[in-house]
Amino acid sequence: MTKSNTYTQTVGLVLSAAPGYSETFFRNKIRGLQANGIKVILFVDYPSNDSNDLNCNIVVAPKFDGFINQFLNSIIAILKAVFMTPKASLIHLKLDKADGLSFKQRIINLTRNQYFLNHDLDWLHFGYGMLASNRENVAQTIKAKMGVSFRGYDLYLSPLKHINCYMRLFSKTIQYHVLSHKMKEKLMTQHISEDDIKVITPAINTSTFSNSQRKEIPNDTLQILCVSRLHWVKGIHYLLEALAFLKRDNIDFKLTIIGDGEEKERLIFAAHQYQILDQVTFTGKLPQSQVIDYYKSSNLYVQYSIQEGFGNAVLEAQAMGLLCVVSDADGLQQNILHDKTGWIVPKRNPKALAEKIVEVHRLSSEKKHAITEAAVHRVNTDFSLEVQNKLFLEFYKG
Amino acid sequence: MNKTLKIAIYSGEIPSTTFIERLIKGLSEKNCQIILFGGLKKRTAYASKNILVKGYKRNKISKGIYLLYYTLLLTLFKHKDKKQLDNILKAQSKNDLYDKVKYYPVLWHKPDVFHIQWAKGVNEWLWVQSFGIKLVLSLRGAHINYSPIANQDLANTYKASFPKVDAFHAVSKAIAKEATKYGADINKIDVVYSGLDLDLFKNANDNLPENEVLQVISVGRPHWKKGYAYALDAFKLLLDQNFQFKYTIVGGVNLELQYQIEELGLKPYVNVINHVSFDEVQRLIKSSDLLLLPSTEEGIANVVLEAMANGKLVLTTNCGGMEETVIDGENGFVIPIRNTTEMASKIIKVSNLSNQEKQQIITNAREIIHKQHTNDLMVEGMLQLYQSI
Numbered sequence: 189m190t191k192s193n194t195y196t197q198t199v200g201l202v203l204s205a206a207p208g209y210s211e212t213f214f215r216n217k218i219r220g221l222q223a224n225g226i227k228v229i230l231f232v233d234y235p236s237n238d239s240n241d242l243n244c245n246i247v248v249a250p251k252f253d254g255f256i257n258q259f260l261n262s263i264i265a266i267l268k269a270v271f272m273t274p275k276a277s278l279i280h281l282k283l284d285k286a287d288g289l290s291f292k293q294r295i296i297n298l299t300r301n302q303y304f305l306n307h308d309l310d311w312l313h314f315g316y317g318m319l320a321s322n323r324e325n326v327a328q329t330i331k332a333k334m335g336v337s338f339r340g341y342d343l344y345l346s347p348l349k350h351i352n353c354y355m356r357l358f359s360k361t362i363q364y365h366v367l368s369h370k371m372k373e374k375l376m377t378q379h380i381s382e383d384d385i386k387v388i389t390p391a392i393n394t395s396t397f398s399n400s401q402r403k404e405i406p407n408d409t410l411q412i413l414c415v416s417r418l419h420w421v422k423g424i425h426y427l428l429e430a431l432a433f434l435k436r437d438n439i440d441f442k443l444t445i446i447g448d449g450e451e452k453e454r455l456i457f458a459a460h461q462y463q464i465l466d467q468v469t470f471t472g473k474l475p476q477s478q479v480i481d482y483y484k485s486s487n488l489y490v491q492y493s494i495q496e497g498f499g500n501a502v503l504e505a506q507a508m509g510l511l512c513v514v515s516d517a518d519g520l521q522q523n524i525l526h527d528k529t530g531w532i533v534p535k536r537n538p539k540a541l542a543e544k545i546v547e548v549h550r551l552s553s554e555k556k557h558a559i560t561e562a563a564v565h566r567v568n569t570d571f572s573l574e575v576q577n578k579l580f581l582e583f584y585k586g
Numbered sequence: 587m588n589k590t591l592k593i594a595i596y597s598g599e600i601p602s603t604t605f606i607e608r609l610i611k612g613l614s615e616k617n618c619q620i621i622l623f624g625g626l627k628k629r630t631a632y633a634s635k636n637i638l639v640k641g642y643k644r645n646k647i648s649k650g651i652y653l654l655y656y657t658l659l660l661t662l663f664k665h666k667d668k669k670q671l672d673n674i675l676k677a678q679s680k681n682d683l684y685d686k687v688k689y690y691p692v693l694w695h696k697p698d699v700f701h702i703q704w705a706k707g708v709n710e711w712l713w714v715q716s717f718g719i720k721l722v723l724s725l726r727g728a729h730i731n732y733s734p735i736a737n738q739d740l741a742n743t744y745k746a747s748f749p750k751v752d753a754f755h756a757v758s759k760a761i762a763k764e765a766t767k768y769g770a771d772i773n774k775i776d777v778v779y780s781g782l783d784l785d786l787f788k789n790a791n792d793n794l795p796e797n798e799v800l801q802v803i804s805v806g807r808p809h810w811k812k813g814y815a816y817a818l819d820a821f822k823l824l825l826d827q828n829f830q831f832k833y834t835i836v837g838g839v840n841l842e843l844q845y846q847i848e849e850l851g852l853k854p855y856v857n858v859i860n861h862v863s864f865d866e867v868q869r870l871i872k873s874s875d876l877l878l879l880p881s882t883e884e885g886i887a888n889v890v891l892e893a894m895a896n897g898k899l900v901l902t903t904n905c906g907g908m909e910e911t912v913i914d915g916e917n918g919f920v921i922p923i924r925n926t927t928e929m930a931s932k933i934i935k936v937s938n939l940s941n942q943e944k945q946q947i948i949t950n951a952r953e954i955i956h957k958q959h960t961n962d963l964m965v966e967g968m969l970q971l972y973q974s975i
Contacts, residue, residue, distance in 0.1 A: 348844050420842040425815070429924065454810045457732040461882065461923060465735075495845070536819060536850075 198227040199584060200307060200332065202323070203315040206236040206246055212573075213390050213500070214315065218242055220577030226584065229307065249303055265299035273305040276329050280305065283325035287356055293322075301326050311335055311584055313365075317342035317354060324356045335583070337365040340497025340518065341421065343374060354378070365583060367498040368519030386583050389522070391576035392503045394568050396476070399509030399560070402484055410434075410441040410549050413486035413510070415479060415501040416493075418449030418470075423494040423515060425458050426538045430492070432462035433542035439549075441467060444482055448473045483508035488548065492533070492541055493517040503571050506530065506563035511556060513544055529563035591972055594621045594692065596711075597703040600641040601630050605780055605888060606703055610637060612781075612965030618972075621697050623688070640691050649687050656690035667693055667717060674713045685710075693717065699972050701755075705729040706740065708747045720752040720975045725761045725775070728811065731883045731906060734768060744768035753975045755968065757885035758907020776971045779911075780888055781964030782955065786868075787895040792948050795873050799830035800937045803874040805867055805889045806881075808840040813880035813903065813924070815846060820880075820929035822850040829934060831855060834874065836867055871898055876936055881905050882923050891959050894918065894951035899944060901932060911958060917950035 199221060207214040218228050219242075228244040235248050250261040269277035277298055284294040304312070304326045312327040313335035314320040320336050327334035336357065343366070347353055358378050364385045366372050372385045412431075416422040424445065434441055445455075445468065452470065459465040474482075483489075489505035491514045498519035505512050512530035514520040524530035533544045548556075569575075595610055597603070600622050602610075614620050614636040622630075626641040642652040660668040671693050675681045692700065692714065700714045701722040706729050715721055734741035748754075748768050754775040756762035762775045795801070806812045814835065821833055834857045839847070847856050859870070871877055877893040879902040886907045890900050894911075900918040902908045903925075914920035919936055921928045939947075 345841060345845060348848070349841055420810075420815075451810070453732065453736040456736040457811075457882070458924070460732070460735050494849075536822075 196225060196227050197310045197584065198229060198308065199311040199313060200229045200231055200304070200309040201313050201315060202231045202319050204232065204319060205234040206230055206232045206242070208236050208238045212393065215242065216391065216393075216573045216576060217580055218244060220573070220580060221584070223577070224581055226581075229309070231304065247303060247307075249300075252300060262299045265302040268302050268306075269298060273302070276305040277302070280325055280329040283328060287324070287359075297322050297325075305330060313337070315339075317357070318346050318350075320357050321350075321353060324360055328360075334360060334362045335365060336362050338371055338375065338497075339367060340371070340495060343371055343497075344495050344518070345421070363583065368522045370518040370521060371497065374518075386579070388576060388579045388583065389519075389571060390498050390500045390503065391571050391573045392500065392507060392567070394507055394572050397480070397483070397504045397507040399507065399564050402509045408440070410439065410488060410545070411486040412441055412443045412488045412490055412545070413446070413482055413505070414443070414490050414492075415446045415482075415504070416491065417447050418445070418451040418455055420451060421493060421495045423492045423517075423535060424451070424455055426494075426536060426541065427490055427492045428455065428458045428462055428464065428468070429538035430541040430545065431464050431467070433539060434545065435462070435464050435467070437546075439546060443468045444471060444486065445469070446471045446474050446479055446482060479504075480508070483510060486510060488513065488545065490541075490545070491515065491520060492535065493520060494535055496520050499523050502530075503567055506560075507567045507571075509560045509564055511548055511560060512563065513541070513548060515541075525562075525566070529559060529566050591618045591699065591969075592621065592695075592697040593618055593699045593701060593972060594623055594695070594697040595701050595703070596623055598624045598707070599627050600624055600639060601627065602703065608781065608783065608961060609964060609968060612961055613968065616965060616969055618969070621695055623691055638695075640695060642687065649683075653683060653687045653690065656694050657686070659694050660690060664694065670716065671713065674716060678713075680710070689713070692719075699975070701972075705744065706733065708751065709743050712747060712750055715750070715752070720972075721750075722753045722755060722971070722975070723748075723751045725754055725756040725765045725770070725885075727757075727761075727885050727906075728883060730761050730764050730768075732811070741768060753971055755971055758910055760907040760910065761885055776967065776974075778964055778967035778971065779959050780886055780891060781961040782888075782891055782895055782959055783961050784895060784956070787892070787897075790872070790895070790897045792897045792945060794941055794944060795875060797832075797873075797875055799832055800876065800933070801832050801834070801874040802876045802878050802933065803834045803836065803871055804878045804880065805836040805871070806879075806887075807837045808835075808843055810842075811881060811883045813882045813905075814839070814843050816882075816924055816926050816929065817878060817880035818843065818846045818850060818852060818856070819926040820933070821852055821855065823926060823930040824933060825850075825852065825855065827930075827934075829930075829937075831933070832857065833878075834859060834870065836862065836870060868892070868896055871896055875899065876901055876933070878929075878933075879903060879908070880929065881908075884908060886911055890918075891955060895955045895959075897948050897952065899936060899947060900951065901929075901936060903929075911954055912951075913954075915947075917947055917954050 221228050230244055230246045233249050251257045252261055280298055281294050284297055301323055309332040312332045315337050317338045365388055367389055369387055372387050375385050459468045489510040489512045491499050491502050493515050496517040496519055502512055502523050512524055514524050514532055515535035516532050517535050524532055526532040531544055533541045597606055601607055610620055614634040620637045622639050624641050625644045630639055642649050699720045699722055702711055703724045708723055734744055745768050748770040754770055756775050756777045759777050762777055766772050836859045838860045839858050847853055871893050877898050877900045879887050879890050881903055882905055884906040890902055893900050902912050903923040904920050905923045912918040912920055919932055921932050
């Protein structure tokens with residue numbers, strides 16, 4: 189399609205840091221676009237050492253932290269505005285004025301956003317909702333279409349932290365990308381037209397995560413796995429409470445949690461107080477190859493999140509042939525088809541989770557096999573990188 | 587022992603927390619000389635001449651002058667001691683200026699007792715024993731109850747240091763027992779309970795508030811250990827049972843709790859108040875029907891003691907040493923930690939008590955506070971501890 193086009197489309201992708209090796213989502217998106225003849229420019233706040241292989245132009249935003257940076261970069265930005273991008277700068281100021289911003293804020297936005305203004309883009313796409321804050325008028329200034337992705341936290345939690353943070357954003361003409369139908373519904377409650385919101389779920393490399401090498405694990409030990417940042421949104425404290433019920437009922441289990449985060453002390457102490465600490469392993473963050481080993485050697489995957497955009501690890505676990513029990517948080521309801529490719533339990537209900545874990549553990553091998561088969565098939569069909577690439581191409585065609 | 591005891595109370599900063607400040611004031615009235623070392627958070631002056639403030643302002647210039655002053659004094663008048671300390675510090679690779687600014691003044695003033703308030707710093711102060719200074723450590727809260735469980739290195743530091751400490755002050759029997767896991771000798775631990783200034787509560791009456799719905803209040807910063815997440819889940823259970831309540835959290839909420847309140851539909855029933863004065867907190871407690879402590883970890887929570895002194899019904903989890911003061915059904919109510927269903931049903935139970943039953947519990951609560959948690963008892967207890975070593 190684009191190959192027959194002589195014109196090369198350029199997409200500017202705004203991220204906070206250039207995606208490292210483990211960030212499949214953006215890397216795949218970038219590669220997919222490039223393979224289809226679209227030029228990608230990355231606009232980032234911080235460069236990353238392991239993004240050199242991406243083969244795209246990476247523009248790093250000037251720093252405005254500290255007095256010296258702020259002073260020098262403001263001067264440079266103003267000089268650029270006057271001598272290099274006078275027309276665009278004027279438009280940017282006018283658009284911000286029309287939004288009712290104060291003179292000071294308009295100047296700040298102009299200096300901060302100056303590094304976008306000399307680029308000729310077809311699309312300016314913000315990788316997270318909050319990245320578009322105070323940049324609401326950049327796309328229109330440079331006559332590009334504007335895209336914004338919401339990934340979970342930025343849609344559900346940032347507005348609690350920063351009241352009305354998307355008020356200006358939601359008034360603009362934007363194509364939105366969200367990870368799940370639930371997120372689409374949430375966005376529509378902000379009076380955004382259904383036609384402007386595209387659901388493109390995350391995808392995984394189905395050849396990296398494949399069930400072909402699964403070990404047979406004896407059915408009597410319950411080896412539970414959870415790959416997750418140690419953050420409260422992941423609801424791990426509820427999972428630990430559920431496992432305390434299993435302990436009480438003398439059901440043998442082991443839980444491995446792969447990931448690191450600010451809540452480590454809280455979770456270890458919770459496991460200690462539930463008297464299950466000797467059955468719980470916190471591995472910290474691990475490289476992908478080791479994570480895959482854990483997928484292979486576990487027989488149940490649990491993601492009992494309080495809030496979840498979609499849950500990539502759940503896709504990986506399914507692809508690896510693991511039985512999955514998840515909460516009904518947002519995108520997880522789409523990630524798993526209840527009773528078909530796994531099980532969904534209402535969130536914040538550790539007792540119900542415990543019951544479901546026991547029920548699943550006691551299922552016949554045939555039933556378990558039928559579920560994992562269906563899950564593997566669905567992930568391979570619907571959540572492959574190829575599918576994701578196709579949908580993003582359509583997104584930018586629209 | 588007639589000699590005036592010279593006691594250094596060290597919490598790292600001046601002024602310290604309310605209860606440590608109360609101890610300082612109390613001891614100064616007991617023929618003790620108190621010396622305060624560490625960083626000055628703000629200008630601090632004490633009425634008592636028995637309290638010497640030897641802290642430093644926390645900017646580089648002040649620290650530099652302060653260090654120079656003590657280096658000079660030690661070099662001129664206690665050269666041998668200085669050399670000995672320098673050698674000790676060198677052997678521990680703790681020889682930088684930041685360490686010296688902390689240590690030199692202590693060496694110069696040489697108190698009889700150096701009392702550290704927080705366990706995490708214990709290994710930094712073992713050197714004082716080489717100069718005949720007795721080392722006392724307070725066993726408080728998170729430093730004992732969970733930090734060493736989550737941090738093996740810290741547990742090992744404790745195991746190496748605790749057997750060397752001359753005496754421990756434990757805020758509860760429970761925490762004393764916990765500390766023995768890290769090598770603290772039980773015979774060297776004195777339990778001295780937190781004491782209240784009961785004059786602050788002398789006008790408290792026992793009249794029960796006449797609220798239309800049950801008013802429950804919790805006071806404390808929104809740290810996970812305070813267990814607010816469990817309290818909110820419990821209130822959701824009550825909401826689902828059509829139980830009428832109003833829940834006030836004093837001390838603010840974080841994003842987790844904010845999200846939980848929204849998600850569970852609790853917003854109309856939960857009132858969040860950020861920071862208010864001590865008097866205002868007491869007024870809010872007084873106008874509520876029940877003070878709830880949903881914590882997962884505490885020494886013995888002062889807010890519960892204060893509420894009991896203030897003539898208020900309390901409901902607490904059985905965390906830390908709470909049950910050493912609160913006896914379920916007698917002078918308050920106790921539930922297991924991390925148990926939302928028990929919490930919800932106990933709240934209903936409390937709301938169904940007759941006024942007479944409530945009055946009896948309030949009377950009993952005040953009695954235990956007067957028996958176990960007065961300022962005088964705390965100061966006497968600490969004094970005995972210092973004198974025993």
